[in-house]
Amino acid sequence: MLRHLTLRDFVIVDRLELEFSAGFGTLTGETGAGKSILIDALALALGERGDAGVVRAGCDKAEIAATFDVGALPEVAAWLDENGLDVGDELLLRRVVDAGGRSRAWINGSPATVQQLREVGEWLVDIHGQHAHQSLLRADAQRQLLDAHAGQGDLVREVGVAWKAWREAEQSWRTASDGAAALVREREQLEWQVGELNALAFTADEWNELDIEQRRLGHAASLIEGAQYALSVLAEDEGACERQIDRVATRLAGLAEFDPALADVAGLLGSVQAELSDAISTLRRYTDHVDLDPARLGEVERRIDAILAQARKHRVQPIDLPGLLAGWQQRLGELVAAADLDALQARVETLHAAYLSVASRLSAGRRQAADDMGARVSEIMRQLALSSGRFEVALLPVENAAVYGLEQVEFRIGGLAGNEAKPLAKVASGGELSRISLAIQVLTSRSASVPTLIFDEVDVGIGGGVAEIVGRLLHELGQERQVLCVTHLPQVAARADWQWQVSKANRDGVVLSAIQPLDEDGRVREIARMLGGVEITGITLQHARELLRSTPATT
Template identity: 40%
Template sequence: MLRSLDIRDLLIIDRLELAFRPGLNALTGETGAGKSILLDALGFVLGWRGRADLVRAGATQGEVVAVFDLPSGHAARAVLDEAGLDAGDELILRRVTTAEGRKTAWVNDRRVSAEVLRALSDVLVELHGQQDDRGLLNTRGHRALLDAFGGLEPQLDAVRAAWRERARAQQALAAAEVRLSALKAEEEYLRHAVGELDALAPRPGEEAELDARRRMMQAATRIREDIARAHAALGPGEGAEGRMGDALRWLEGAVGRAEGRLDAAVAALVRALAELGEAVHEVETAIEALDVDPAALETAEERLFAIRALARKHAVLPDDLGGFAEDLRARLAALDAGEGDLAALRQARDAAGAAYDAAAAGLSAARAAAAGRLDAAMAGELAPLKLDRAAFRTDIAEAESGPEGRDAVSFTVATNPGAPAGPLNRIASGGELSRFLLALKVCLARGASPLTLIFDEIDRGVGGATADAVGRRLAELSLTAQVLVVTHSPQVAARAAHHWRVEKRVTDGTTLSSVSALDAGARVDEIARMLSGDTITDEARAAARALLAG
């Protein structure tokens, strides 16, 4: 509910504070007094797009503050949460514009964009008038209005979920078909490459091992001859080992007669022969290890070169050939299993499509039933509004499938029996249109989330009993929602629970607009003025009291 509206230095308003109340609030006044300015100010603080020159002449900036009550569970709380704003029991919107046109907005003292204001306005306020392009006359929104009237949100959620699942299944199938097509295009390459890799079967680290072995075998052929010469020089016979053995035998034959002088020499030779024997053994081991088979060298080189060539061919490191082969095998396996996978994905797509069709058909049936209830409700509303010869119909036509079903919904009317039906804004006259919109809003508001409903001269073009019927319907609507009506109709104003008069005055050569809350006596005079004009007669006051008595 809109609790208050504080306007400063806007158009012809210098300072204005309005405290609105629940129920039906009427704003009346002479033409040009500034009633529309109040709506401009409210639209400005709600982020609506409007006129640019809002700042009062002579002022540097204009400001509007609107305070709303925010009950628990109100849809505005979700908007605030998404914007990262705190939500208390009241919502304070403030917007400032400078004379140069720079605009700044706050919500609960937090700076916000105009987009946040507009998102809040969608769940706080509805404006209706004879040129109502924001709501009921916009056929693009009729389906949503019918769904809200019928309470079809659960079915709508089910259709949206089924649509998403169908789209996901279709995308999965399309992606699989693209992948399979790409795999088929490289099938020959895959099979040849996997065959090559499987035939070679390289191991991680094998390239380094082969390279080391090859270098060792190449080096062995060059050093084996020198090692053999060293072995001959060290070994038995004419080698050092043989010569030292001979020397030891000769010394051992003489040691007994040398009276100890040869003992140390003999011991040293024994130790030297032991070390020399170890060296000869190691040399012999090295000779055996360096005994290279030319065929083995050729084999190692051929495998090393084959691994390196395959790595260059596929632009990978030699050690990565195994992983690369696994990737190719996986792609080949996907190719071989592709048709089976496609069959499963087609089955999933068809199942998702069938689920969507069933959900959409159920929603269409529910919409058809809701349309019948809405048409019946409208028939009951039109008669009191003196439109008993008119017919309202909710047309449902098949449309392209989408996340909200496959129905196109439009509200049509026929103003006279036998006349062709057509869109509201093309068939109805101004006065009829106002009443159609009011009747439709009364029907749609039942059970809807609480909004502040604003009707801008929706009673224009009607009078007498018809205006009284409009006032009664507005009063009925105000039982479930706060209603603000800008009106020139005394019959409508008399039905209000709260009444404000908008006046224009000239002070020191400056035109300013003011708004006054009317007490019981002032209401009589204001309604009498609306009945009789500038001169208020006793008869007009009596008629005003009769209207107020209802």
């Protein structure tokens, strides 16, 4: 449940910190005081779109932080763990929007995306807006409400996945059928090209090896001449370095007996002799093995020419030929598979059968849920002074199977304008539609698993005794969940376990909104204001006390 909400420089709120309680709470105040600002801020923390308009005038940024108790929500803990976020009994969502409209988000102190806020928010809060009765007229909204009541969210997603797989396979089969001739031509071309490169049997490593060998063989004469010249100078000529150094070293070693200072020089020359001897031995081995091989040079150059010819033909570098071949082989495999129309058609039929299987299970669940939802909403409607009304959920088969299943959902009302049940939009007036919407929302909220429910002026168009019943329904809902309702009805506010008042004041020329928790006396005066308007009389105060006394308190 929602525990704490902090707002800074949000719309007309400078700073606000709120501690939430369990049960049913209401948010009341004068029209235009900003009662819905709290809901808007919470929606932003839960991933709704935000822009620069939410930043209070003259400020750099708006910030919202919401803390939830999630100790009893193992699915939230699992989601946090899957996303590499800290897991605990408390969950902190934080959102910042700057004056330029840029947004940043955090979950438990770690940077997060707005999409992640939305994902985790689905387990935390369900917000019913004041225009919910308008969206209730849409077919997709009706279908989603029925599926939510049936608890078939996972099955709906499974149907969508199966439908997509079936349609993609069907598209592949159509493409292969329509372009069979073109695919055959492409396949023949690729087979010839792949055959050419396969025959070349070229690898990227070979190109480097050929380059080294070609340079060595091409300069073999120069290499032999150079090695032999080095041997002559170092060891074989009459005045070769090896002999000269040996004579110098021998003479200095003898002189070192008379002056030890020459011993170090003699030692260094000894090292030079050893290094020089190794170099001479290496050169002799090199000259023994290096050889002029015009035949091999010709083979290497012909091989290089063949590789370069293929590279020029396909307009790539020689080293890129193996990658080109791999891409052609992959495409050729796809074309071979696409050419097997019978296999493609069999796959379409298999995936279609899989879709029908899972969609049929969804349909069965919808049929069962439709009867239950119709009976329960009808019962709540009778409590809301719509005793002649009868709520029904019709399942209309779709002509072609759809991503959402085999039927569309249509909410119908019977009894309000005759006995025949007709689509909701055609039989309900504005006030009736508000009450029907509230009945559906109360029912679906009971079916939902989220711990916090928020109703933003969903009681518009309701008054009198019906308002008292609405308050009772929300109070009963508050015994199972945490419920917050923005309301203008004193009968609803009086049923609350706790109540906050929203006010707006001019502070140093700046209009600011504030929220004040109300004690018992404060609630009496606020409900009296809601009953009687600006001027509060003794009669309205007495009426307010009677409303509160008639309400069974839970806190």
